[in-house]
Amino acid sequence: MTTPASGRHVEESGAGESPGELRDTRRFSRSGRWKDVAAVASFVLLAFWVTARMWWNPTHGIRDNKTDMAQFEWMMAHGARVVTEFAYPFSSDRMNVPETVNLVANTSVLSVSVPMTPVTLLFGTRTAFLVFLTLGMIATATAWYFVLSRVLVGARGPAWLGATFCAYAPAMISHANAHPNIVSQYVVPLIIWRTVRLADGGRWLRNGLLLALVIVWQAFLNLEILLMTAIGLGVVIVALALARPALRGRARTFLAGLGIAAAASVVLLAYPLYVQFFGPGAYNGLSWVIRGYSTDLASFVAYARESLAGDARSATGLAKNPTEENSFFGWPLVILMAAVVWWLRRNVVVLALAALGVLFAVLSLGREIRFDREGTGIPAPWALLEDLPVLHSVVPTRWALAITPIIGLLLAYAAERARELAARYPARRSQIRFGTVTVLAMALVPVLPTPLPTKRLDPTPEFVTSGAWRPYLAGGRSLVTLPLPDTEYADPLRWSAQTRLEMPIARGYFLGPDTRPGKDRIALFGAPPRPTSSFVATVRRSGEVPPVTAENRREAVEDLRYWRAGAVVLAPQERADALRQAMTELTGIEPVHTGGVWVWDVRPLTA
Numbered sequence: 355m356t357t358p359a360s361g362r363h364v365e366e367s368g369a370g371e372s373p374g375e376l377r378d379t380r381r382f383s384r385s386g387r388w389k390d391v392a393a394v395a396s397f398v399l400l401a402f403w404v405t406a407r408m409w410w411n412p413t414h415g416i417r418d419n420k421t422d423m424a425q426f427e428w429m430m431a432h433g434a435r436v437v438t439e440f441a442y443p444f445s446s447d448r449m450n451v452p453e454t455v456n457l458v459a460n461t462s463v464l465s466v467s468v469p470m471t472p473v474t475l476l477f478g479t480r481t482a483f484l485v486f487l488t489l490g491m492i493a494t495a496t497a498w499y500f501v502l503s504r505v506l507v508g509a510r511g512p513a514w515l516g517a518t519f520c521a522y523a524p525a526m527i528s529h530a531n532a533h534p535n536i537v538s539q540y541v542v543p544l545i546i547w548r549t550v551r552l553a554d555g556g557r558w559l560r561n562g563l564l565l566a567l568v569i570v571w572q573a574f575l576n577l578e579i580l581l582m583t584a585i586g587l588g589v590v591i592v593a594l595a596l597a598r599p600a601l602r603g604r605a606r607t608f609l610a611g612l613g614i615a616a617a618a619s620v621v622l623l624a625y626p627l628y629v630q631f632f633g634p635g636a637y638n639g640l641s642w643v644i645r646g647y648s649t650d651l652a653s654f655v656a657y658a659r660e661s662l663a664g665d666a667r668s669a670t671g672l673a674k675n676p677t678e679e680n681s682f683f684g685w686p687l688v689i690l691m692a693a694v695v696w697w698l699r700r701n702v703v704v705l706a707l708a709a710l711g712v713l714f715a716v717l718s719l720g721r722e723i724r725f726d727r728e729g730t731g732i733p734a735p736w737a738l739l740e741d742l743p744v745l746h747s748v749v750p751t752r753w754a755l756a757i758t759p760i761i762g763l764l765l766a767y768a769a770e771r772a773r774e775l776a777a778r779y780p781a782r783r784s785q786i787r788f789g790t791v792t793v794l795a796m797a798l799v800p801v802l803p804t805p806l807p808t809k810r811l812d813p814t815p816e817f818v819t820s821g822a823w824r825p826y827l828a829g830g831r832s833l834v835t836l837p838l839p840d841t842e843y844a845d846p847l848r849w850s851a852q853t854r855l856e857m858p859i860a861r862g863y864f865l866g867p868d869t870r871p872g873k874d875r876i877a878l879f880g881a882p883p884r885p886t887s888s889f890v891a892t893v894r895r896s897g898e899v900p901p902v903t904a905e906n907r908r909e910a911v912e913d914l915r916y917w918r919a920g921a922v923v924l925a926p927q928e929r930a931d932a933l934r935q936a937m938t939e940l941t942g943i944e945p946v947h948t949g950g951v952w953v954w955d956v957r958p959l960t961a
Contacts, residue, residue, distance in 0.1 A: 401488045444462070
């Protein structure tokens with residue numbers, strides 16, 4: 355084989371080794387650049403196809419996950435604040451007043467939010483979120499395309515096929531429902547590329563440092579993806595070392611570079627990881643409910659709701675929500691992958707990838723195997739692993755997300771093998787091409803993406819956009835909203851983001867420790883409940899106001915003082931009348947309607 359750096363030829367033995375080998379990249383500098391341009395243009399078109407409804411309707415947001423969209427808008431505002439105000443990047447006191455939110459233990463996306471500060475400041479947080487989401491898909495496909503075509507496969511057509519699947523597979527479109535950090539997997543192929551280059555002679559220090567930089571980049575984008583990438587690379591590298599004796603001669607250089615990458619990564623990430631696991635707002639693993647998010651065995655052969663052949667009715671119940679449809683591939687693609695692995699079974703990389711796919715599929719089943727929306731009572735291997743450190747913070751169904759790039763790689767290797775066969779047997783070239791296109795179409799057309807569904811966002815009240823809130827929050831006070839923000843109502847995060855986090859809010863939507871007795875600081879969505887937040891939540895659910903006692907009023911004053919509240923605000927929404935009655939009875943203060951909201955000036959109560 356030839357290394358991309360020097361083109362030196364290395365003899366290796368074994369049949370069927372063409373897929374997955376490093377290819378000579380010199381020919382890419384001489385011709386075919388227009389094909390690269392066309393490939394990237396297709397990625398751009400697909401990304402804008404998926405996000406078209408949000409670009410076309412500036413007042414719309416993600417229909418199926420408005421809360422996560424609001425959270426990411428808040429994170430984009432935080433990144434801008436880090437740049438413009440030199441704010442501490444790893445936690446923030448602008449949500450969950452008077453406590454702080456541990457942003458390293460949440461989706462802080464600093465590697466994107468910080469460099470995108472100009473977009474956030476000039477065009478707003480919604481646009482920043484949409485650019486993040488759209489460019490994330492484009493960059494992911496582009497990165498996979500160049501790494502596949504220049505490093506792993508060596509042909510543009512197969513590389514385009516694999517890269518398109520890696521970026522626009524059903525799982526990726528599912529996470530495009532307000533998880534731009536998961537959709538943005540462009541660093542993964544860069545990690546693979548820099549890991550491959552560790553074996554280059556005489557460059558172990560340089561290559562190790564470059565690998566460390568992309569590892570740190572991914573760490574501030576999504577740690578789950580980094581963990582899965584590390585496991586996948588480890589399995590493939592070990593398989594290659596065992597099966598290819600010729601590669602062992604470069605083991606010393608490879609291990610030296612790997613050691614440098616590990617040491618540099620530890621140094622650069624030591625403090626952020628310390629804050630994540632031991633700093634204020636750190637938690638001890640996910641809650642039992644979230645750790646129960648597992649993959650239904652029947653979902654592997656079903657179609658996702660945003661696939662061409664899928665719909666919400668067939669997908670509902672096979673995944674916890676529309677954003678976690680990680681394993682929906684359909685029967686044709688599953689059968690095709692089995693056939694590809696059998697066809698290329700003499701290639702160790704293909705076998706390693708197949709083993710990885712099975713491993714990730716099994717781990718994604720969670721603690722109990724489910725089939726067609728029902729529990730089987732059969733324990734799965736994850737039950738033995740879920741309480742281990744680090745693993746207790748992984749959502750089980752996310753393991754299935756790692757199958758997407760595996761399938762993308764296998765598709766690229768299979769297409770390259772078919773291309774080689776067509777070149778080897780010119781008389782049968784048309785039949786080979788026709789058969790290849792037919793099989794790929796049958797498996798992939800049903801999983802083509804459809805545009806993300808959107809819904810009009812509730813407009814931000816004039817009370818917020820005009821700055822009318824500022825006098826109420828002077829002196830370090832916060833804004834309390836009705837209802838208080840949680841997993842179902844995150845609009846206050848969007849409001850705060852639009853003020854560049856100058857408007858601090860009580861409570862919020864984030865992962866934080868449950869500090870109640872006996873809860874062992876397990877992760878909780880939002881802050882631990884307080885009497886008033888629970889009372890308001892009850893009113894919101896039922897639409898009725900329970901009898902308000904003197905104890906309720908005393909607790910309300912205590913909670914408002916705890917939150918350092920300057921004002922309580924109620925925007926137009928369902929059951930607003932009941933919420934207004936409840937807060938009026940709790941505080942004894944009549945609200946004023948101004949700026950499109952009801953406002954209770956509670957400063958006299960909290961002074």
